[in-house]
Amino acid sequence: MCDCQILAHYQYDGDQFILTLDSSEIAKSTIPGQFVHVTVSDSIPMRRPISVMSVDIDNGTFDLLYKVVGEGTKKLSESKIGDILSVIGPIGNGFELTDKKLPLLIGGGVGMPPIIAIAQKIKDTDCDPFVILGSEVPFPFTPEHSNIGPECDEVSHTMPLLEEWGVACRLTSLQGFEGVYKGYVTDLAKAYLDTLSKNELSKVEVFACGPHPMLEAVAKLSVDYNLPCQISLEEFMACAVGGCAGCTVEVQTERGSAMKRVCVDGPVFDARSIF
């Protein structure tokens, strides 16, 4: 647990915010998929669990993306540069990065951060990831034309940060944004998978985070293509250390159904154990 100063706080359309906090410890030690548990205000009795989106190890900072959905995130959105937040973290079992060379990374809405965190982690490896980010509100960045990855006039835009990292990415939305695939993330994922050879498919592992219906569709797609799939879940949370069992989800295990805590048993689970 540490006090972190707010170094930057940008607002994007759709009540979305990116918050930069200082902590060299968290920047150094966070595994993609892990989250932090932050205080949002003295007047709000509970902390908020928020996934780490990216880290800057050199400068000792990390970024969080969140959307205002209630009182707590509203209060958080009112915090200013220089304010101090109490942060517990990094918490949880993050994604297990395997030797699959063609990771397919799928993020929807405020489920994008852990997916971006994976992209950052593997950008300098010999993996050739493909990222699909979906949003039904304007993206929390300004999409720009991409020179990396599949060429297609209608589906040409990416997240600038991923472009900077040299990671191929395309965007999806039903809203008809320019350069963005009009459809669900799973529609574009299916189109991408259909371009791969059998050999290439054997190198794909799916990583996803997003709304529950999206994760269910991603899990089904993974089964259809016989691909391993790790998903990161969210749930209302109280302690975030495994003490209260307030954030559990039903998980299928070899010994039958079990209630697992998203905070310390997850937030990343094998998709087949959830759906």
Place this chain on the structure above:
Amino acid sequence: MLSYSIMSRMYNNLKTSFCGLKLNSPIVLLSGCVGFGEEYTRIEGFSNADVGAICLKGTTLEPRLGNAPHRVAETSSGMLNSIGLQNPGTEAVINDILPSLDMDETRFIINISGSSVEEYGEIARRFDDTDIDAIEINISCPNVKEGGVAFGNDPEMSYRVVDVCRKNTSKPIITKLSPNQTDIANSALRCINAGSDGLAVINTLMGMAINISERRPVIGNNQGGLSGPAIKPIALLKVHQVYQVSKKYKVPIIGQGGIATVNDAIEFIIAGADVVGIGTALFYDPLLCNKINKGVADYLSKNGLDCVDDLVGSLVLN
């Protein structure tokens, strides 16, 4: 000048006893908030040795999966929970969890729930033969269909549950009382009559939150137990009411319900609590116990009091 022992990280004037147990601090960590005693030790700076006792997760005879999500929801100055007593069952707790606890760090209290009077007796009997320091009888859980608050809201049933536990264990028994009843003092008296050595006042209050876009309760179990600062004034009054009865029998109270500050803790002790329970507030500040220890120790010292006992029940009514 305060006497502070680095070795025990504790203030000498905070040492107290509760139901015959020697405690280093008047703070008790509450059942359901701190798992089975190891979870919070993951946080740097947190130590079980900083509290007088820890009430372990509510344990039933057989394993329970607990309730469907959502299990927690924040409300104004508080939170609702409906965990549903998820636990691995009595045998797993005795065989797998108790041996891993460091019994030198603090006192450990098992919290038990049964679906029948007989089951309470059976669980108490099984824990009687363990190293656990005391047994807290949960007759006030609002989140299970059988047992729980159904026993706690009926003083006669409360009596029977405590009585059967008393017959099955020689360990100290603490009965956790429900605020969801008309006359908590009468219920406390019946529990004392049945042999309860201590009382925990109060458990959560039943409550509900509604998602207006879905027109459904936020909590998976529809209703839950309300905790946090929102319930503090209610809990404080209940402690005061129970103390009027319990003091005649010298039965000590764990005062609990929304304690989040040093002042809160002191108020509960003045109202009649021998020790204070911390639960929900730990979620916001996992290092709160040290602050409360220091604050209470300072208060005692500044007011010329040698120990917590000197403050218990010192309320002067208007």
